[in-house]
Amino acid sequence: MDALLMEAAGTDTAQEADDVLLGRLCVEQRREETIKIQVRIPKSWQYELDQAAASVHVSQSAYLRELIRPKAIQTV
Structure with a gap:
């Protein structure tokens, strides 16, 4: 793979x-300039987020970027 x-x-x-x-x-x-965006999530979500990112062998940041990307680049 x-x-x-x-x-x-x-x-x-x-x-x-x-x-x-x-x-x-x-x-x-x-590289395009990047910005920092912070969001607060329930503490109970952290474990699930860690597990989801680890299951695809990426960092939390990379995992979240991939979740956000389809909406961020969607044209209206």
Whole structure:
């Protein structure tokens, strides 16, 4: 599976493939300015969020970005 991801992303490591495929650009590419958004969630959600992110081998931030992305780039 890692080999397929690495080939699709054009990278040499699985971690680089994750970064590219999850929206992080390669160093050579120009990056869009980012902003920090904070949200408060019930403490009881933290464990479930940790487990969900771990199940797809990404950080909480990457997991949340992927949840938000479809709505953020949706055109009205």
